[in-house]
Amino acid sequence: MIIRIFMVLLLLLAIMLVFSFSDTNAKEIENLVFNPDFESGVDGWSLGLGNVFAVDKKEKFAVGNVVLADVQNVGANDWEPEIHSKGFDVKNGTMYTCSFWAKADAKRSIGVKFEQLDTWVGPAQNFNLSEGELTEYFFSPVMTMSSPPQVVVHIQFNKQKGKVWLAHFRVYEGKYVADDLVAKPKIAVQPSGNLTSTWGKIKQ
Numbered sequence: 182m183i184i185r186i187f188m189v190l191l192l193l194l195a196i197m198l199v200f201s202f203s204d205t206n207a208k209e210i211e212n213l214v215f216n217p218d219f220e221s222g223v224d225g226w227s228l229g230l231g232n233v234f235a236v237d238k239k240e241k242f243a244v245g246n247v248v249l250a251d252v253q254n255v256g257a258n259d260w261e262p263e264i265h266s267k268g269f270d271v272k273n274g275t276m277y278t279c280s281f282w283a284k285a286d287a288k289r290s291i292g293v294k295f296e297q298l299d300t301w302v303g304p305a306q307n308f309n310l311s312e313g314e315l316t317e318y319f320f321s322p323v324m325t326m327s328s329p330p331q332v333v334v335h336i337q338f339n340k341q342k343g344k345v346w347l348a349h350f351r352v353y354e355g356k357y358v359a360d361d362l363v364a365k366p367k368i369a370v371q372p373s374g375n376l377t378s379t380w381g382k383i384k385q
Contacts, residue, residue: 210353213277214334215267217350218245225267230254232262240346242282242315243362247348252338259292260337268298268331269352271324278358279334280319280351285310286344293318296335297326303335315348319357 215225219236226248228234233251240247255261271277279293294305304322326332334352338345351360 210351210355210358212350213269213352214350215269217352219248219348220245222246223248226264228252228264229262230256234264237346240315240348242348244349247315247346250336250338250345250347252342252345255338255340255342257340259339260335261340262338264334264336264347265296266334266350268333270328271295271326271332272354273324273327275354276321276323276356277352277354278319278321278356280317280357282315282317282348283308283310284315284346285312287312289341289343289345290339291345292335292337292339293320294335294337295322295324295332297328297332298330300326300330302326303332305335307339310345315346321356 216223219226222236223234226234228250232254233249235249236246237249238246240249250264252262277295279295281293283291288309288311290307290309292305292307295303296305297303303326304320304324306320306322308318310316310318324332334350336347349362
């Protein structure tokens with residue numbers, strides 16, 4: 182009897198391990214963004230109209246560096262100036278997630294877009310940034326275009342001057358997946374703009 186109970190417990194343990202392993206693999210992603218944590222400065226990224234765009238050594242994050250976009254020169258359009266990442270491929274009809282961490286020197290909105298080069302089309306989302314601590318934002322649209330040409334992460338400042346800090350970009354196929362920056366209740370900002378946590382709370 183004892184042997185049977187022991188064998189049943191071993192079987193249950195084996196099943197739990199299999200499901201745990203499968204779940205871990207399911208959460209693995211392929212980040213499509215080049216230099217996503219700015220460990221090589223702003224290599225592969227650009228900001229127009231001569232605005233300052235560089236690593237801010239005074240800001241700290243769990244991985245890589247934090248970059249500062251100090252926007253003082255703006256144009257007539259919401260997308261002047263704009264940040265562009267290096268290009269990557271997407272497939273029409275497929276869901277992709279873009280997640281990133283950000284904060285601003287004052288409450289302001291930015292627009293984030295999967296922008297196809299040459300055509301300049303793609304799904305976009307506006308986010309309301311807050312002051313203080315870096316906060317994670319994400320959206321998961323379904324692509325309405327296919328590569329080639331490639332797509333970039335496009336960030337626009339909606340003709341608002343000021344400072345915006347950015348860190349830890351992830352772009353990948355599928356729905357939002359929590360990563361393991363630190364042990365924490367994982368946060369995210371849905372397209373509704375409702376914040377659920379900040380880097381300050383996570384660090385505690």
